[in-house]
Structures are given as structure tokens and as C-alpha cells.
Amino acid sequence: MDVDNIECVSSTDGRIDEDDINRHHHPQVSVSSISKPHSNINNKNNNIISSGIHPGTTSVHELLECPVCTNLMYPPIHQCHNGHTLCSTCKTRVLNRCPTCRQELGDIRCLALEKVAESLELPCKYMSLGCPEIFPYYSKLKHEAVCNFRPYNCPYAGSECPVVGDIPFLVTHLRDDHKVDMHSGCTFNHRYVKSNPREVDNATWMLTVFHCFGQYFCLHFEAFQLGMAPVYMAFLRFMGDETEARNFSYSLEVGGNGRKLIWEGTPRSIRDGHKKVRDSHDGLIIQRNMALFFSGGDRKELKLRVTGRIWKEQQNPEGGACIPNLCS
Ligand SMILES: [Zn+2]
Ligand SMILES: [Zn+2]
Numbered sequence: 001m002d003v004d005n006i007e008c009v010s011s012t013d014g015r016i017d018e019d020d021i022n023r024h025h026h027p028q029v030s031v032s033s034i035s036k037p038h039s040n041i042n043n044k045n046n047n048i049i050s051s052g053i054h055p056g057t058t059s060v061h062e063l064l065e066c067p068v069c070t071n072l073m074y075p076p077i078h079q080c081h082n083g084h085t086l087c088s089t090c091k092t093r094v095l096n097r098c099p100t101c102r103q104e105l106g107d108i109r110c111l112a113l114e115k116v117a118e119s120l121e122l123p124c125k126y127m128s129l130g131c132p133e134i135f136p137y138y139s140k141l142k143h144e145a146v147c148n149f150r151p152y153n154c155p156y157a158g159s160e161c162p163v164v165g166d167i168p169f170l171v172t173h174l175r176d177d178h179k180v181d182m183h184s185g186c187t188f189n190h191r192y193v194k195s196n197p198r199e200v201d202n203a204t205w206m207l208t209v210f211h212c213f214g215q216y217f218c219l220h221f222e223a224f225q226l227g228m229a230p231v232y233m234a235f236l237r238f239m240g241d242e243t244e245a246r247n248f249s250y251s252l253e254v255g256g257n258g259r260k261l262i263w264e265g266t267p268r269s270i271r272d273g274h275k276k277v278r279d280s281h282d283g284l285i286i287q288r289n290m291a292l293f294f295s296g297g298d299r300k301e302l303k304l305r306v307t308g309r310i311w312k313e314q315q316n317p318e319g320g321a322c323i324p325n326l327c328s
């Protein structure tokens with residue numbers, strides 16, 4: 001609730017136009033195919049194999065597909081007395097009846113198939129997103145859980161958004177579907193205005209996306225209860241992996257009435273959920289009393305001016321630090 005009551009006035013170097021986003025979109029990456037992981041993952045693997053990268057493994061691969069859920073099977077692989085196989089997850093769901101022949105299932109493992117699987121090597125399921133790795137069957141799952149090419153979850157914090165995809169896709173999604181404000185430039189100047197600052201709840205928050213150094217950053221601002229105390233928090237997340245996020249730093253500054261608070265930190269990757277970052281207090285935290293003090297006036301209205309800067313940490317001489325107004 002009350003999301004609309006927080007008003008965000010921003011003056012940055014400029015807005016991101018559509019061309020800007022499209023220029024960073026890699027059309028060869030098919031994102032729409034990721035949104036339904038179940039069926040597509042298997043189709044993808046089928047395609048990979050039938051397209052000749054691993055000739056001759058098609059039938060084995062099909063054998064490894066559970067006939068019930070169509071996922072690839074991992075040990076223990078089960079079979080009925082007639083030799084019909086199924087995965088261990090489905091086995092617990094079929095009430096001891098073989099889904100293929102309706103005979104009693106028993107408790108027979110299909111060791112031969114497990115051994116055959118062990119000898120297989122398959123490409124990472126995110127191959128179409130750019131992952132070049134090929135793995136033995138059993139280490140494939142482990143890799144895929146941490147694969148750098150795996151799609152990102154939507155970083156929008158206001159709801160449980162199920163959309164996943166690569167960064168250019170998510171930027172477009174945030175702009176078009178969540179109506180998130182987009183700005184270009186590595187410095188920003190935001191005003192958060194709320195007419196009823198006495199009402200603090202977890203749903204009061206804002207998200208703005210910044211585009212600089214060819215990367216995208218999410219600036220979160222929100223109000224929540226920290227123990228018994230209402231607080232405001234602002235932090236930055238990097239739209240990319242953690243290793244890349246470490247190349248950047250940012251500062252946030254908030255103040256008024258001759259006082260100010262400064263936060264300096266490293267943006268967190270959007271691989272880290274919004275809640276996780278918030279709960280680790282990895283950002284600028286402003287107690288409500290202080291926030292109202294900064295707001296001036298009669299403490300009836302929240303008026304916070306948050307200024308910030310993003311810069312690249314110097315890894316090599318050419319890396320270049322950000323000089324405000326020169327880089328955008
Ligand atoms: Zn299954
Ligand atoms: Zn059977």
C-alpha cells in the first residue's frame with residue numbers, strides 16, 4: 001500500500017531512451033524461452049543433442065527423461081517389473097503403481113541406466129544464453145545452479161515478480177511492465193517526498209534504474225520497521241554478477257539542517273535478493289526521527305534529498321574513475 005504516496009523527484013543527467021536500451025540488447029539471446037523452465041529446458045537439450053553436438057546420444061538422452069515429469073532423471077532412477085523407468089520425485093507421487101503399465105512398482109533401481117548416465121557429457125542448459133561449458137551428467141546440475149549465464153530474477157521489489165531473463169530483457173521489463181524510472185549518468189539527485197511519514201510499512205519503497213559505464217544499477221529506497229524503530233533505507237544493486245559488481249563503488253548522501261549522513265559501499269548483485277540486502281543492512285539507513293529532522297519543517301512531511309554517485313574502481317590505469325558530468 002501507499003507506494004503511490006512516495007513521490008520521487010529526480011534530476012540526473014538525462015533519461016535513457018529506447019535506443020539506448022536496445023543498443024545493449026543482444027538479440028541472439030532468447031529470453032522468452034526461459035520463462036517456462038520445465039518444458040523448454042528439455043527441449044533445449046534435445047535440440048542441442050539432435051543438432052549434432054553429441055551425435056549418437058539422442059536415444060540415451062530420451063531414455064533419461066522421466067516419462068512422467070519429462071525432467072532428466074538423476075540417481076536413484078527407479079523402474080517397474082516391466083522395466084519402465086521413472087524419477088525418484090515421481091516415484092513418491094504415483095502410489096506404488098507404474099504410470100506406464102499400471103503394475104505394482106516395487107522398489108527396483110535401474111543401475112544400468114544410472115551407469116550410462118554417468119558416462120554422458122552434456123552442455124550446460126544455459127548454452128543458448130552463452131555458456132560454453134560441457135559437463136559430466138552428474139555435475140551438470142551443480143554447475144547450472146551457479147552458472148554465470150543463468151537468467152536473473154526480476155529485481156523489482158514491490159511484488160513477487162516471476163519474470164526471469166538476461167539484463168537487457170529485465171531492463172526493458174522494469175521500464176515497460178513496472179514503469180520504473182530510468183536515468184542515464186553516474187551521479188544522481190533524488191527527492192523522496194511522503195506526506196504521512198507516521199505510516200511506515202514494508203511495502204513503502206521506490207526503485208529507480210541508473211545506466212552508466214554501460215551497466216545498469218537499481219537504486220532502492222524504502223521504509224520498514226527495524227525492530228521497533230521505523231527506518232528508511234537506500235541501497236544500490238548492480239544488474240549483473242557479484243564479481244562484476246565489485247568493480248564498482250557508490251556513495252549516498254542525505255542531509256538537511258546543516259547535518260548529513262554519508263554511505264559508501266559496493267553495490268550488491270541482483271543475484272542477492274532485495275530482502276537479503278535489506279536485512280543485512282548493507283546500505284544507507286536513516287532513523288525516522290533523523291529523516292524528519294533532515295526534512296525540516298514541522299515533522300509532518302518526509303522530504304529527503306538523496307544524492308549519490310557511482311564510480312568504477314580502478315583496476316588498471318585505463319579503467320578511469322568517474323568525473324561527474326563527464327561520464328554518462
Ligand atoms: Zn519424474
Ligand atoms: Zn511399468
Ligand SMILES: [Zn+2]
Binds near residue numbers: 125132147148
Ligand atoms: Zn553454464
Ligand SMILES: [Zn+2]
Binds near residue numbers: 154155163
Ligand atoms: Zn518484474
